[in-house]
Amino acid sequence: MSIDLEELRRLLVAAGVRPEVAEKIDPAVPLLKQGLDSVDFPSFCAVVEERAGVPLDEETALTLRTLNDFVAYLAGRA
């Protein structure tokens, strides 16, 4: 399933990230450098996993650092 940046921003909010934070995320910069923490990131991965229907194990998740990485990964699994 292909998921675009706007959808990923919505999923960030669904994962508990504040909307004003999600809106300002630079898709090319690592999420953990933009206000996401050790709760937000796995929560976001779990929400993406459910929305995309793609299993996202920890080993893979930790290679996805930016929103652009997520877009590319999910497009490759489409």
Next chain:
Amino acid sequence: MSRAEALAALKASYAELPAGLKITARLFEPADAPGVARLFYQVYGEGYPVDDPYVPELYIEANRTGRIRALVAAAPDGSIVGQAAFFQSSPPNKRCYEFGQLLVDKAYRGSFAAMRLYQFALKNMFGQLPGVDAEFGEAVCHHVTTQKMSLLGGYPECGLEVGLMPKAAYAGEGATGRVSCLLQVRVVVPGNGPLFVPACWRGQVEAILPAWPLERDVHASGPETAPPMDLRTELEAQHFAFAGVTRLNIAMPGADFAARIKAELAQAKELGHALVEVFLNLGSPWAGRAAEDLRQAGFFFGGFAPLWFGDTAPGPDALLAQRFLTQEVLADILTVRESGAAVAALVLADMERAGREFGSPVAVLAGPPVKAAQTLGDQPG
């Protein structure tokens, strides 16, 4: 099997789990009980104060009867990497469950195990368990991880248990004093009973009430409405030696209430406790009188706990009042949201008031004042 026998067996059979196991979160099954016992033993050694998790048959029975409703993070081979639970704890309303006991194996602390447990609870348990009126959490405030998870579960902030836990309990996490906990309650079955709002803490209660859509028959309750002379106080005391806390549930304040509180304070002092917490039934027409007695005894407002009481129906609600017995130093109080910081601020302001007015011991923050944790969204530009 006794606790001692269970601990001896755990000690003899203990083994570390290999790292890197694939984890799935799911409901607890009886076959998981030995793995849960191993996990508690790894995290707490022999010191966990309750027998159930160490003794598999007790834990299985507690889950069968619904006293505990556990979930686990399990590997395909059945190894238990993490667990969390809804459980009956302090509230007299046994349909008001606490959510907590979140434990993750040391080899998996940096993994997604905790979040997988939370996501499972979010999808399958929070607000969905049969026979549950309310769920609550007590999230430590020297970091915001637990609070964030509770907020994901839809638990609004409604009180601050100032200095609830001793510094020693979180020594490994750099706590600089007694650790405060944010009380967060999710209402599942709102009920619709009376709510007697004590005059002396009316502003605080009214500030918190909009957190839920509660339908209450609200009455102002002043100190002038005294209980009948022959009405005796119904009080249940819980003593937590490790934490140095006495917790009192006041199901019914009677004519002897002020004297009973005085006696309980004396006993708590004798036990060497640092803090006394009182959960006062706000379904009682004499709540206002009792709250004034507490205020005169040096207590300060701690929070509003919906559905804390109730035998056969959801509610009534409770007011939390607190009093320190000795001067204490507090670890930092961090909150995720401004709403949590606002609750903390009104509690701490009333603690200061109690110190000024009645000379009650107060707890002092070791670090900066309460602040919602800064995120990108708080930064200018």
